Amino acid sequence: MGYDGCIAHTFIAGRNQYWEDIMEKASHVLSHALENAKPGIPVSILDKIPREELRKQGLPDYPHLSGHPIGGFYKPVIAGFVNYKLETNMVFAYEPTVYIQGKGGVRIEPHILITSSGYEILTEFHVKLARTGFE
Numbered sequence: 001m002g003y004d005g006c007i008a009h010t011f012i013a014g015r016n017q018y019w020e021d022i023m024e025k026a027s028h029v030l031s032h033a034l035e036n037a038k039p040g041i042p043v044s045i046l047d048k049i050p051r052e053e054l055r056k057q058g059l060p061d062y063p064h065l066s067g068h069p070i071g072g073f074y075k076p077v078i079a080g081f082v083n084y085k086l087e088t089n090m091v092f093a094y095e096p097t098v099y100i101q102g103k104g105g106v107r108i109e110p111h112i113l114i115t116s117s118g119y120e121i122l123t124e125f126h127v128k129l130a131r132t133g134f135e
Contacts, residue, residue: 019106022059026098026106029053033066033096037112037119043082050096059098067094070111090114091122 033049047066054061067078069092076082076090094112099105111122 019104022098022100022106025054025057025059026096026108029057029096029098030094030108030110034094034112034119037086037094037114039086039088039114039116041086043076043078043084043086044080046078046086046094047080047082054096054098060101062097062099064095064097066096067092067112069093086114088114088116 029050032053033046036045036049050066051061065077065079067076069075069077069090071091073091075084076086076092078092078094091111091113093109095107095109097105097107113120113122
């Protein structure tokens with residue numbers, strides 16, 4: 001019917017302090033960036049903030065968009081080259097990601113709805129995660 005969507009979340013099987021630390025950093029990047037998700041904010045900000053946070057934590061940048069529309073819509077594309085602002089009722093998958101060359105990566109990709117006062121996480125698992133903290 002022309003609608004699409006995706007969801008991703010990395011889980012760690014067993015105990016691995018290295019990957020638990022990376023997961024915590026990825027969670028921090030996501031929650032920090034989402035603090036800026038509200039109507040009127042340039043879309044490019046939601047691309048810039050997670051990339052800056054990753055650099056501050058000594059982690060590499062990722063080679064793709066920070067997010068994309070879902071449900072067959074063409075907006076919003078979350079990228080530095082986009083020149084429009086977030087609007088109420090925009091829905092997108094947000095995917096700042098950590099990739100460690102030769103080892104693997106961590107992706108937490110909630111679906112986000114821009115509301116009149118900010119944002120709402122639409123994916124049930126990520127709503128529960130946000131209540132207890134992404135970290």
